[in-house]
Amino acid sequence: xxxxxxxxxxxxxxxxxxxxxxxxxxxxxxxxxxxxxxxxxxxxxxxxxxxxxxxxxxxxxxxxxxxxxxxxxxxxxxxxxxxxxxxxxxxxxxxxxxxxxxxxxxxxxxxxxxxxxxxxxxxxxxxxxxxxxxxxxxxxxxxxxxxxxxxxxxxxxx
Amino acid sequence: xxxxxxxxxxxxxxxxxxxxxxxxxxxxxxxxxxxxxxxxxxxxxxxxxxxxxxxxxxxxxxxxxxxxxxxxxxxxxxxxxxxxxxxxxxxxxxxxxxxxxxxxxxxxxxxxxxxxxxxxxxxxxxxxxxxxxxxxxxxxxxxxxxxxxxxxxxxxxx
Numbered sequence: 078x079x080x081x082x083x084x085x086x087x088x089x090x091x092x093x094x095x096x097x098x099x100x101x102x103x104x105x106x107x108x109x110x111x112x113x114x115x116x117x118x119x120x121x122x123x124x125x126x127x128x129x130x131x132x133x134x135x136x137x138x139x140x141x142x143x144x145x146x147x148x149x150x151x152x153x154x155x156x157x158x159x160x161x162x163x164x165x166x167x168x169x170x171x172x173x174x175x176x177x178x179x180x181x182x183x184x185x186x187x188x189x190x191x192x193x194x195x196x197x198x199x200x201x202x203x204x205x206x207x208x209x210x211x212x213x214x215x216x217x218x219x220x221x222x223x224x225x226x227x228x229x230x231x232x233x234x235x
Numbered sequence: 236x237x238x239x240x241x242x243x244x245x246x247x248x249x250x251x252x253x254x255x256x257x258x259x260x261x262x263x264x265x266x267x268x269x270x271x272x273x274x275x276x277x278x279x280x281x282x283x284x285x286x287x288x289x290x291x292x293x294x295x296x297x298x299x300x301x302x303x304x305x306x307x308x309x310x311x312x313x314x315x316x317x318x319x320x321x322x323x324x325x326x327x328x329x330x331x332x333x334x335x336x337x338x339x340x341x342x343x344x345x346x347x348x349x350x351x352x353x354x355x356x357x358x359x360x361x362x363x364x365x366x367x368x369x370x371x372x373x374x375x376x377x378x379x380x381x382x383x384x385x386x387x388x389x390x391x392x393x
Contacts, residue, residue, distance in 0.1 A: 123303070129303065129323070141282075142283055145281070145307075147289075147305040151323070153349075159349035159352075161321040161322065163305065164319065167329075169327035169328070170327070171347050171348065186349070187348075189327065189347050191331065191344070192317070193311045
């Protein structure tokens with residue numbers, strides 16, 4: 078964001094996320110065919126006590142856009158974090174969780190949706206950074222299925 | 236977004252929003268001091284059946300960042316629209332509404348929030364485009380107050 082202000086001190090435990098990350102992932106769920114995707118993630122800040130998060134994915138074969146999501150991550154003290162996300166599929170997610178070292182462990186407190194969106198009941202996200210590599214796992218309970226593995230990806234800092 | 240693909244046909248009724256808009260607004264609410272802000276809004280697309288929306292505001296006097304929000308707008312047919320938003324304040328909003336000519340009328344179906352966010356119960360947003368000018372009004376019910384005027388702004392296409 079503008080003018081690269083200093084990072085807000087509340088975000089110091091989240092500084093390991095800052096920047097842009099690019100890589101690939103794969104998804105599966107009982108109700109859909111398995112799929113692979115390329116992905117770009119960015120965590121930015123404007124000097125205020127939140128990180129802005131954006132993500133988009135595209136098809137490995139022809140580059141057509143697949144998914145996107147955007148939202149904001151806050152550290153509310155003592156390692157507690159909160160993440161809010163909006164999806165073009167008409168889903169919004171409110172997560173609470175913890176930052177521990179260079180890892181985030183997040184679970185939805187609330188998932189809400191527009192009238193035409195698919196039903197999503199709960200998600201869990203694990204994000205781990207090891208040096209220049211960011212990996213994540215997403216588990217999801219949706220469309221009548223219990224919470225189970227949905228997405229895994231590994232990205233490198235660009 | 237990448238490569239300027241053609242607009243998805245479902246978005247034709249929303250094409251009047253596309254682009255970047257910049258201007259100024261003012262806010263008021265019984266629980267806070269009135270305030271003025273500068274604002275930039277962008278509606279973009281990637282060839283898929285949704286518009287990506289981003290917004291940020293800054294202080295007129297010193298340019299310090301104030302608010303930001305991001306989300307996605309869909310036209311689900313017959314003039315019905317759905318908007319999902321995430322805010323760095325820990326709020327997510329799910330709107331339903333109508334597009335009529337170059338105007339959107341939106342009201343929240345759901346507002347959800349993180350444990351540390353202020354309580355927001357409902358919002359209404361009116362967005363009107365007249366040529367190169369976009370204006371909007373936001374009404375809000377929050378922190379125990381009934382639905383009432385909160386924000387008004389006028390922006391020009393950049």
